[in-house]
Amino acid sequence: MSQYIVRRVVQLPVVLFGVSVLVFMVLHLVPGNPAQVIAGPDAPPETVAAIEHELGLDRPLPEQYARYLGRVLQGDLGQSLRSRRPVLSDVMDALPNTVQLALAAVIITPLLAIPLGVAAAANRGRALDTGLMVVSMLGITAPVFAVALGGMWVFGYQLRLFPISGYGGPLWTLDGLRSVALPALTLAVGAVATLARLTRSAMLEVLNQDYVRTARAKGLREQAVLLRHALANALLPVVTVIGLQIGVLLGGAFVTETVFAWPGLGRLAVFAIQGRDFPLVQGTVLVTAVGFVLVNLAVDLLYAYVDPRIHYR
Amino acid sequence: MNVAAQAEPLSPPQPAAARQALPPRRQVLRRFAHHRAGLVGLAVIVALIVLAALAESIAPYDWRAQDVLGRFSGPSGKHLLGTDELGRDIWSRILYGGRYSLTIGLGGVALSFGVGTLIGLVAGFYGRWVDTLLMRIIDVLLAFPGILLAIALVGALGPGLLSVIVAIGVTEIPGFARLNRSMVLSLREREFVLAARVVGASDRRVLGRHVLLNLVSPLLVFASLRVSTAILVGATLSFLGLGIQPPIPEWGAMVSTARQYIATAPHTFVYPTLAIFCAVIAFNLLGDALRDTLDPTLQH
Numbered sequence: 001m002s003q004y005i006v007r008r009v010v011q012l013p014v015v016l017f018g019v020s021v022l023v024f025m026v027l028h029l030v031p032g033n034p035a036q037v038i039a040g041p042d043a044p045p046e047t048v049a050a051i052e053h054e055l056g057l058d059r060p061l062p063e064q065y066a067r068y069l070g071r072v073l074q075g076d077l078g079q080s081l082r083s084r085r086p087v088l089s090d091v092m093d094a095l096p097n098t099v100q101l102a103l104a105a106v107i108i109t110p111l112l113a114i115p116l117g118v119a120a121a122a123n124r125g126r127a128l129d130t131g132l133m134v135v136s137m138l139g140i141t142a143p144v145f146a147v148a149l150g151g152m153w154v155f156g157y158q159l160r161l162f163p164i165s166g167y168g169g170p171l172w173t174l175d176g177l178r179s180v181a182l183p184a185l186t187l188a189v190g191a192v193a194t195l196a197r198l199t200r201s202a203m204l205e206v207l208n209q210d211y212v213r214t215a216r217a218k219g220l221r222e223q224a225v226l227l228r229h230a231l232a233n234a235l236l237p238v239v240t241v242i243g244l245q246i247g248v249l250l251g252g253a254f255v256t257e258t259v260f261a262w263p264g265l266g267r268l269a270v271f272a273i274q275g276r277d278f279p280l281v282q283g284t285v286l287v288t289a290v291g292f293v294l295v296n297l298a299v300d301l302l303y304a305y306v307d308p309r310i311h312y313r
Numbered sequence: 314m315n316v317a318a319q320a321e322p323l324s325p326p327q328p329a330a331a332r333q334a335l336p337p338r339r340q341v342l343r344r345f346a347h348h349r350a351g352l353v354g355l356a357v358i359v360a361l362i363v364l365a366a367l368a369e370s371i372a373p374y375d376w377r378a379q380d381v382l383g384r385f386s387g388p389s390g391k392h393l394l395g396t397d398e399l400g401r402d403i404w405s406r407i408l409y410g411g412r413y414s415l416t417i418g419l420g421g422v423a424l425s426f427g428v429g430t431l432i433g434l435v436a437g438f439y440g441r442w443v444d445t446l447l448m449r450i451i452d453v454l455l456a457f458p459g460i461l462l463a464i465a466l467v468g469a470l471g472p473g474l475l476s477v478i479v480a481i482g483v484t485e486i487p488g489f490a491r492l493n494r495s496m497v498l499s500l501r502e503r504e505f506v507l508a509a510r511v512v513g514a515s516d517r518r519v520l521g522r523h524v525l526l527n528l529v530s531p532l533l534v535f536a537s538l539r540v541s542t543a544i545l546v547g548a549t550l551s552f553l554g555l556g557i558q559p560p561i562p563e564w565g566a567m568v569s570t571a572r573q574y575i576a577t578a579p580h581t582f583v584y585p586t587l588a589i590f591c592a593v594i595a596f597n598l599l600g601d602a603l604r605d606t607l608d609p610t611l612q613h
Contacts, residue, residue, distance in 0.1 A: 011452065018453030029469035141593045143545050145552045145568060146586045149575055157576050251459015255549055259572075269461070270553055273468035285457075285465050292458045 004304055008297060015293055023286045024068050027278050028061070072286070078279030080272075087283035090268060095287070097167055098253060098264030100176075104184035105191070105249050110242060113192040117199025117238075118231065124204065132196065139193030144252045148186045148259040155182060165261035183260040187252050191245040198241055202234040243299035250292055344606040351602020357595035365411035372405035376562050385578045394584045397567070398574060403581065406562035407588050413563040414592055417477055417547035418540040424482025426536055429489025430528075436490070437497030448494070451487045460484070463546055467555045477556040481543045492535055496528050530607040538600035541593040548589050564589050 035052040036043070052058050056067055071078070077087035120132040139147075156164035162181045170176050206212065254266035261267070265288055272280035345351055364371070373393070380400030387395045393404040436447040454462065463480040470476035548565030550556030557563035559570055564585040571581035 011449070014449055015452050015456055018449065019456045022453060023465075026465055026469045029466070030471070137594075138590075141541065141545075141590065141597060143548055143552075143565075143586070143589055143593075145549060145565070146589070149568070149572060149582060150586075153575050153579065153582075247458050251461065254460060254464065255553065258553060269464065270555075273464060274554055276468075281465065281468060285461060288461055289457050292461075293456045 005301055008300060008304075012293070012297060016290060019289045019293065020069060020072065020286065021065065023282050023289065024065050026282060026285065030278075077283035077286070080280045081277045082275055082280070087280050090280065091265065091283050091287050094263060094265045094268045094284075097262060098257070098266060100170065101180060101183055101187065101253060101257070101262060101264055102246070102249055104180045105187040106242075106246060108184055108188045109191045109195060109245060109249075110238075112188065113195035114199050114235075114238065116192070116196040118203055120196065120200040121203035121207065129200075132200075136193040136196050139189045140197075142189065144186065144190070144255040145259060147189050148183075148256055151182055151186050152259065167263050183256050183262050186256050186260070187249050190252065191248055194248075195238065195241060195245065199234065199238050202238055203231070206234045240303060243303060246295060246299060247292065250288070250295070341606055345602060348602045348606055350598045351606070354595045354598025354600075354602060357591060358599060361411055361415060361592055361595065364408055365415050368405075368408040368412060372402075372408045374402035374405040376401060376406045376409040377560065378402070378405075385574070385581070387580055395580045397581050398570065398578070403567075403584050406567065407564065407584060410562035410564050410567065410585070411588070411592075413474065413557055413561070414544050414547060414589070416474065417481065418544040418592070418596070420478040421481030421543040421547070422485060422536055422540045424478060425485035425489050425539070426532070428482070429486040430493050430532070432486065433490040433493025433495075434497055437494035438501065444494075447490070451490050454483070454487045457484075460546055460549060463550060464553070464555060467550055472556060472558050474557060477547055477550055480550070481546050484546070485539055485543065488535065488539060489532075492531065493528060496531060500528075530603075534600055534604040534607065537596055537603055541596035541600070544589065544592050544596070 035048050035057055056064055059067075075088060077091065079085070080087050080090055083090065116132055116136075120129045123129045152164045155161045163179050164182065167176075167179055253264065254270055256262065257264045257267035258270050265284055269281070269284035269288065271277075272284055378401060380396065382400065383392075384396055384398055384400040386392060386400075389395070392402050394407065395403050397403055397406070432447050432451070436444040457465070463484045466480035466483060467476050470479060547556060548563070548568070551558075551563045551565030552569045554569060557566050559566045567585035568582055568589075571578070571585065575582050
């Protein structure tokens with residue numbers, strides 16, 4: 001098992017290196033001369049040449065990458081073409097907001113999913129079970145933007161329960177909680193649906209076991225059987241999946257943040273790409289990918305520590 | 314009594330034996346024919362393809378035709394699903410937009426299927442440093458959460474159908490690569506592969522003939538499920554203004570424009586969303602049905 005940990009940690013710099021290369025290449029994938037794109041189609045050739053020199057685009061590619069990597073490691077992610085501010089400060093302003101949103105979604109997901117899954121398993125075959133399974137199927141297949149807009153319409157416009165956009169404040173304030181509610185719920189929908197189904201099947205498997213039959217035979221109330229004996233054992237695969245869902249949540253954040261005007265990293269990335277602000281694009285993509293890799297590694301290592309049965313080739 | 318008659322064992326007619334005599338391909342088809350959800354999915358997919366292909370002939374209006382005086386009207390005899398913010402017929406636009414969603418879904422998966430399968434086969438079969446190198450590249454692709462890679466690629470390549478297909482294709486490569494690699498790894502040690510090698514079959518022959526045929530079933534299942542993801546990602550990219558742009562009636566782009574009018578004219582948002590839903594669920598049902606029929610020993 002420690003071999004697994006060592007291997008994962010050793011792979012980390014390789015993967016991060018690959019990520020940085022890919023992000024660097026983004027600017028060079030753009031059809032045409034990047035400097036021309038930045039300068040605009042009407043700019044005179046001297047302007048284009050000046051931008052080329054300023055961005056170092058006239059040097060050979062590997063040298064450009066080396067300079068890029070050197071700057072990144074020193075914390076210089078370039079300057080946003082539109083806001084003229086350092087990319088790093090734009091990113092650092094946005095990052096805590098995304099973290100709060102993700103945290104809210106990660107907390108909500110098991111709180112909603114596990115009771116729903118248990119309820120479905122306990123009422124197997126009956127209306128509640130079938131209904132929950134259909135709804136969860138919708139939750140898994142629904143596009144995030146549809147859920148976001150639908151939630152916005154129902155809870156924001158019709159019921160006027162929650163604010164439909166913007167950041168109300170940090171999570172520990174009431175305004176903050178109200179403003180994070182809709183985005184976090186939207187983010188969580190897919191994960192809740194998946195986790196609820198998983199909880200249901202895990203519970204069903206456990207409920208077939210002998211020790212459950214024993215508990216029932218002893219005359220325990222059904223509630224005690226469910227909660228005390230079955231649930232704890234069913235939770236193990238469920239906990240494993242929660243960690244995997246973190247990645248899914250981060251992926252869905254782009255659309256959710258854009259729709260709800262949540263000032264996080266996802267929305268920043270989308271704005272940057274829409275505005276062809278290449279330094280900002282590179283910066284946000286790099287930070288997001290690196291964060292994703294680190295979070296996944298932390299989750300994997302945690303699971304390897306908790307469940308020593310895990311081993312890979 | 315001749316020798317041949319004595320040699321045959323006497324047994325009563327066996328209906329079960331006659332059923333077992335059906336070739337495996339027919340068995341699979343029969344199982345599929347009984348899978349109701351799968352048939353529904355397949356029917357919807359066929360309907361989508363037909364409707365999209367014949368869009369220009371069967372649409373009541375040109376998808377560009379505006380009727381500004383009649384904008385935002387709800388479903389009526391004149392307009393099956395109502396009109397949008399420029400008075401264009403929503404039903405005609407959905408029909409035409411289906412072409413884009415289907416092309417993106419099938420095209421993107423075709424790309425990732427081809428490249429991912431090649432990578433996975435080579436990595437799994439040759440092993441050692443080839444495997445390590447290819448899998449590291451796959452890890453780098455997997456380092457980007459969800460649609461980030463697709464967003465970045467479309468951002469770099471610019472809007473348009475081809476960039477969307479390439480972006481989605483590249484994003485889906487790791488899934489196919491890993492699936493193929495793990496299947497090849499387990500098949501590599503199976504008897505029939507070892508037997509072929511003993512007889513002296515070349516690498517290419519072993520790969521092509523013996524290994525490939527066994528991969529087809531799980532690959533088909535995986536591919537059909539990925540098509541629904543590809544359609545979703547394509548719609549999301551258009552929704553964000555990065556993929557297919559308005560006025561082209563790609564369903565995600567339609568939802569994006571409808572966003573501003575959601576409080577006053579929700580039908581402009583509802584119908585394109587339902588179209589997306591139908592396509593996604595149809596491919597999911599097909600994928601589930603394929604999984605149940607092609608390998609009923611799988612527990613899921």
